[in-house]
Amino acid sequence: MAKVSLNRIPMPRQDPLARSKNFNEVALGYTLEQAQVEAARCIQCPKRTCTEGCPVEVDIPGFIKALREGNMPEAVKVLKDKNALPGICGRVCPQETQCELKCVLDKKGAPIAIGRLERFVADWEVANLKAVGAVTKPAPTGKKVAIIGSGPAGLTAAADLAKMGHSVTIFEALHVAGGVLMYGIPEFRLPKDIVQNEVQYVASLGVKLALDSVIGKITTIDELLKDSYQAVFLGTGAGLPMFLNIPGENLNGVYSANEFLTRVNLMKAYRFPEYDTPVKIGKKVAVIGGGNVAMDAARCALRLGADVVNIVYRRSEAEMPARREEVENAKEEGIQFKFLTNPKRFLGNQQNWVTGMECFEMTLGEPDASGRRRPVVKPGSEFVMDVDEVVVALGTTPNPLIASTTKGLETTSHGTVVTDEATGKTVKPGVWAGGDIVTGSATVISAMGAGRRAAKTIAEFLKG
Amino acid sequence: MYKILVREELVPHIHLFKVAAPEVAARAQAGQFVVVRIDEKGERIPLTLADWDSKEGTVTIVFMEVGTTSYRLGALKSGDSIANFIGPLGLPTHMEKFGTVVCVGGGLGVAPIAPIARGLKQKGNKVISIMGARSKNLMFWENELRRVSDELIVTTDDGTYGRKALVTEPLKELLQGTKKPDLVVAIGPSIMMKFCAKTTEPFGVKTIVSLNPIMVDGTGMCGACRVSVGGVTRFVCVDGPDFDGHQVDWDLLFARQRIYLDEEKRSLQQWQCARQTCTEVQK
Numbered sequence: 001m002a003k004v005s006l007n008r009i010p011m012p013r014q015d016p017l018a019r020s021k022n023f024n025e026v027a028l029g030y031t032l033e034q035a036q037v038e039a040a041r042c043i044q045c046p047k048r049t050c051t052e053g054c055p056v057e058v059d060i061p062g063f064i065k066a067l068r069e070g071n072m073p074e075a076v077k078v079l080k081d082k083n084a085l086p087g088i089c090g091r092v093c094p095q096e097t098q099c100e101l102k103c104v105l106d107k108k109g110a111p112i113a114i115g116r117l118e119r120f121v122a123d124w125e126v127a128n129l130k131a132v133g134a135v136t137k138p139a140p141t142g143k144k145v146a147i148i149g150s151g152p153a154g155l156t157a158a159a160d161l162a163k164m165g166h167s168v169t170i171f172e173a174l175h176v177a178g179g180v181l182m183y184g185i186p187e188f189r190l191p192k193d194i195v196q197n198e199v200q201y202v203a204s205l206g207v208k209l210a211l212d213s214v215i216g217k218i219t220t221i222d223e224l225l226k227d228s229y230q231a232v233f234l235g236t237g238a239g240l241p242m243f244l245n246i247p248g249e250n251l252n253g254v255y256s257a258n259e260f261l262t263r264v265n266l267m268k269a270y271r272f273p274e275y276d277t278p279v280k281i282g283k284k285v286a287v288i289g290g291g292n293v294a295m296d297a298a299r300c301a302l303r304l305g306a307d308v309v310n311i312v313y314r315r316s317e318a319e320m321p322a323r324r325e326e327v328e329n330a331k332e333e334g335i336q337f338k339f340l341t342n343p344k345r346f347l348g349n350q351q352n353w354v355t356g357m358e359c360f361e362m363t364l365g366e367p368d369a370s371g372r373r374r375p376v377v378k379p380g381s382e383f384v385m386d387v388d389e390v391v392v393a394l395g396t397t398p399n400p401l402i403a404s405t406t407k408g409l410e411t412t413s414h415g416t417v418v419t420d421e422a423t424g425k426t427v428k429p430g431v432w433a434g435g436d437i438v439t440g441s442a443t444v445i446s447a448m449g450a451g452r453r454a455a456k457t458i459a460e461f462l463k464g
Numbered sequence: 465m466y467k468i469l470v471r472e473e474l475v476p477h478i479h480l481f482k483v484a485a486p487e488v489a490a491r492a493q494a495g496q497f498v499v500v501r502i503d504e505k506g507e508r509i510p511l512t513l514a515d516w517d518s519k520e521g522t523v524t525i526v527f528m529e530v531g532t533t534s535y536r537l538g539a540l541k542s543g544d545s546i547a548n549f550i551g552p553l554g555l556p557t558h559m560e561k562f563g564t565v566v567c568v569g570g571g572l573g574v575a576p577i578a579p580i581a582r583g584l585k586q587k588g589n590k591v592i593s594i595m596g597a598r599s600k601n602l603m604f605w606e607n608e609l610r611r612v613s614d615e616l617i618v619t620t621d622d623g624t625y626g627r628k629a630l631v632t633e634p635l636k637e638l639l640q641g642t643k644k645p646d647l648v649v650a651i652g653p654s655i656m657m658k659f660c661a662k663t664t665e666p667f668g669v670k671t672i673v674s675l676n677p678i679m680v681d682g683t684g685m686c687g688a689c690r691v692s693v694g695g696v697t698r699f700v701c702v703d704g705p706d707f708d709g710h711q712v713d714w715d716l717l718f719a720r721q722r723i724y725l726d727e728e729k730r731s732l733q734q735w736q737c738a739r740q741t742c743t744e745v746q747k
C-alpha cells in the first residue's frame with residue numbers, strides 16, 4: 001500500500017481583519033484540485049468506521065471515491081442518498097466529534113476532511129445547475145403526513161417520507177423554512193442561499209410547505225390527525241430562550257440570543273435600513289455563555305461594529321461546548337474571553353439602558369451531572385464590567401405551545417417531549433417527534449438523524 | 465400572499481384593511497393579534513384583530529401610521545397583497561358573565577375594544593363603553609361600538625365632540641356611582657391604559673389592559689416582548705396581550721418601547737425621502 005499522506009488540506013478562509021467587518025462566509029471552500037488532493041488521502045477502508053460516526057450514515061468512502069475519480073454527479077448522488085442537506089452539514093456538523101473522529105486517520109492526527117469534501121460536493125451541485133437531473137417521483141401511496149417545524153429534523157423526515165411516495169406537508173410558524181438554520185446560525189457561517197437551496201430540494205421531492213402556520217394556534221395536532229393526516233412528526237425544536245433571572249435583565253440593551261440572532265439573521269438587521277428591522281449596535285458588548293450560540297452572537301456583534309466583545313463564561317476554556325473551530329475563528333477575529341466569570345446583576349441608567357454588569361469570579365469544584373466540573377462562586381470577588389449591550393446565550397428549551405395544546409403527550413421537567421429513542425415514537429398514537437424538541441438544544445445532524453429514524457417507523461406504520 | 469379586499473381611511477392616518485386570511489379567520493377570537501410583514505425587506509409588526517368573518521374568510525385590522533411599516537401599509541391599495549399575515553396569536557380575552565363591565569377605547573383602541581365589548585355582551589354582561597379621541601376629526605366606529613354596548617360615553621380632549629374630558633373622568637364617575645362595575649377593560653395608548661389602571665386601583669376594580677411592547681416573532685421565541693407583571697417577567701405575545709393593569713410595571717414598558725427610537729426615525733426618513741415626501745418626521 002502506498003504511503004498515506006497526512007497532509008490535511010487546510011480550508012481557505014477570509015482574512016480575519018477583513019471578515020470581522022462583513023457578513024460574507026468565513027470559510028471559502030476547496031477548489032476542485034484541493035478537494036481531489038484531500039479525497040486522494042482516503043484509504044477506502046473496508047470497515048468504513050467513518051460512516052459509523054455519522055448519525056445519518058452517509059456512505060463516506062463512496063462519495064469520496066466518486067469525487068476522486070472526478071465523477072461529480074455520482075458523488076452528489078451517493079451523498080444525497082443519505083443526506084438531503086449536505087451543503088448545510090458540510091458547514092456546521094461538528095465533524096471533529098463525529099465522522100472525522102471515527103476516521104482511521106484520526107489516530108494519526110490527520111482525519112480526512114469529510115465535512116469540507118461534503119461541502120465541496122454540495123456546492124458543486126449548486127454551481128452546476130443541478131446537473132444530477134430531476135428526481136424521479138415514486139408512485140403516490142395516498143397516505144398523508146404532517147410535519148410540524150421546518151428545521152433539519154422536519155426537513156429530513158419530510159424528504160424521506162416524500163421519497164417513499166407519501167403526501168407530506170410541513171407546517172412552519174415563521175415566514176421562511178429552515179428553523180435555526182435561518183434564524184440562528186449567521187450568514188457568515190451558513191449562507192442563507194445554501195439553506196434555501198436545500199429547502200427547495202426538499203420541496204422538489206413533492207413536499208408542500210405551509211409557512212406562517214403556527215400549530216397550536218391555527219390548528220392543533222389532534223385536529224390534524226382527525227381531519228386528514230395519518231401521522232404527525234413534531235420537529236418544532238427548542239425555541240424558548242432561557243434567561244439568568246437576575247436583577248436588571250429587562251433593561252434596554254439586554255437581548256436574548258434568540259432575539260439578537262433573529263433580528264440579525266432572519267430579519268437581516270445587518271442591512272438596516274435597507275431591511276427594515278433594526279438591531280442595537282453596542283460599543284462594549286458582553287455575550288454570556290460558552291456554546292455555538294454565544295460564539296455566533298459575539299461574532300455578529302463584532303461585525304455590526306462593536307469596539308469590544310467579551311464572551312463571559314462561568315467555567316474554563318476546556319469546558320466550553322462550542323465547536324473548537326469556531327472558538328479559534330472567534331479568537332482570530334478579536335473576540336475576547338472572560339472565563340470563570342458569571343453575572344450577578346445588570347446595572348442601568350435613568351433611561352433604563354444597561355451600563356454595567358456586576359460579575360462574580362468563579363472556581364471549578366466537583367464534577368456535576370453533566371460530567372463537567374461545577375462552577376462555584378468565589379466569595380467577595382464581585383467586580384463591574386462596563387457594557388452597553390448584553391446578549392444572554394444560555395440555551396433554550398422547547399416552546400410549550402405544542403405540548404400545551406396536544407392531548408396525551410408526555411413531557412419532561414425541561415419541557416422536552418418523551419419518545420422511544422430508536423423510533424422517535426411518542427406515547428400518543430400517530431405522533432412522532434425528533435430533534436431539539438426531544439433532546440433540548442443539540443446539533444443539526446442529530447436532529448436529522450432523529451428525523452430519519454422517525455420517517456422509517458412512520459413508513460412502517462403507514463403500511464400496516 | 466394575503467390580499468387586501470377592502471381598504472378604508474377611517475380618519476387621517478388611521479386605516480382599516482379587510483384581508484383575505486381564511487385560516488386566521490377560522491380561529492380568531494377577541495383580544496388576539498396577527499403579525500404582519502409587508503414584503504421581503506419588511507419588519508414583522510403585531511396588529512390586533514378588529515373584526516373577522518369565518519364564513520367569508522376575512523380578517524379586519526385597523527392601524528395608525530406611526531412609523532415605516534405602518535406608513536408603508538397605509539400606502540397600499542385594495543387589491544394589493546401583504547406577504548405574511550400570521551395568527552391568530554396571543555391568548556383571547558377571558559370572557560364570562562362578570563356583571564357590569566366598562567370597556568374603554570382610547571384613540572385607535574376603539575377598534576380592538578369593539579369585538580371584546582361584543583363578546584362580553586353576548587356573555588350576558590351589561591356593557592358600558594367609553595370612547596375617547598383627541599378631537600372630533602379623529603373619531604371612528606362610534607356606531608360600531610354603540611351597537612355592542614348598553615351605554616356609550618364619548619369624550620374628546622378638546623371638546624369638539626361629546627364630552628370635553630379624558631376617558632378617565634367618566635370612568636372615575638362610574639366607579640364612584642351607586643353600581644360599581646365588576647370589571648374594566650381598557651385598550652389604547654399605553655399611557656391611557658396606565659391612567660385607567662391608576663383610576664380603578666383605589667376602587668379595587670379589576671382592570672384588564674392589552675399591552676403593546678415591541679415584538680419580533682410573536683410566538684414566544686425571542687423575548688423582545690417581555691414585560692414585568694406583578695414582579696414576574698412575562699412574554700406578552702404568548703402570556704398576553706391581556707394583563708392585570710394594576711400589576712404592570714408601566715415604566716419598564718414605556719422604556720422598552722423606546723429602544724429603537726433613533727433607528728425608527730432614520731428608517732422613516734429614508735422611506736419618505738425615497739418617495740419624495742421628505743418632511744419633518746411625524747411623531
Ligand SMILES: Cc1cc2nc3c(=O)[nH]c(=O)nc-3n(C[C@H](O)[C@H](O)[C@H](O)COP(=O)(O)OP(=O)(O)OC[C@H]3O[C@@H](n4cnc5c(N)ncnc54)[C@H](O)[C@@H]3O)c2cc1C
Pocket residue numbers: 092093094148149150151152153154171172173174177178179180181184185186213214215216235236237238239261292293296323399401402434435436437441442443444445447
Ligand atoms: C445560534 C445557533 C448556532 C448553532 N450552531 C450549530 C452548529 O454549528 N452545528 C450544529 O450541528 N448545530 C448548531 N446549532 C444547533 C442546531 O441548529 C439545532 O440543534 C437544530 O437546528 C435543531 O433542529 P430541529 O429541526 O430540531 O429544530 P429547529 O431548527 O429549531 O427548527 C424548528 C422549527 O419549528 C418551528 N416551530 C416551532 N414551533 C412551531 C409551531 N407551534 N408550529 C409550527 N412551527 C413551529 C420553528 O419556527 C422552527 O422553524 C446551533 C443553534 C443555534 C441557535
Ligand SMILES: Cc1cc2nc3c(=O)[nH]c(=O)nc-3n(C[C@H](O)[C@H](O)[C@H](O)COP(=O)(O)OP(=O)(O)OC[C@H]3O[C@@H](n4cnc5c(N)ncnc54)[C@H](O)[C@@H]3O)c2cc1C
Pocket residue numbers: 497507508509510511512513526527528529530531532533534535572576675676677678679680705720721722728729732
Ligand atoms: C399585541 C399588539 C397589538 C397591536 N395592535 C395594534 C393595532 O391594532 N393597531 C395599531 O395601529 N397598532 C397596534 N400595535 C402597535 C403596532 O404594532 C406598532 O404601531 C407598529 O409596530 C409600528 O411599526 P412602524 O414600523 O410603523 O413604526 P416604528 O417606527 O417601528 O415605531 C413607532 C412606534 O411603534 C412602536 N413599535 C415599533 N415596532 C414595534 C413592534 N414590532 N411591535 C410593537 N410596537 C412597535 C415603537 O415603540 C414606536 O414607538 C400593536 C402592538 C402590539 C404589541
Ligand code: SF4
Pocket residue numbers: 053054055056057058060083089090093095098099100114115118445
Ligand atoms: S453529515 Fe455530518 S457527520 Fe455525517 S458525514 Fe457529513 S459532516 Fe460527517
Ligand code: SF4
Pocket residue numbers: 041042043044045048049050051060061102103104105112114
Ligand atoms: S475511515 Fe477515513 S480513510 Fe477510511 S474510508 Fe473513512 S474517511 Fe476514508
Ligand code: FES
Pocket residue numbers: 678679680681682683684685686687688689690699700701702
Ligand atoms: S415577540 Fe418574540 S417572544 Fe414575544
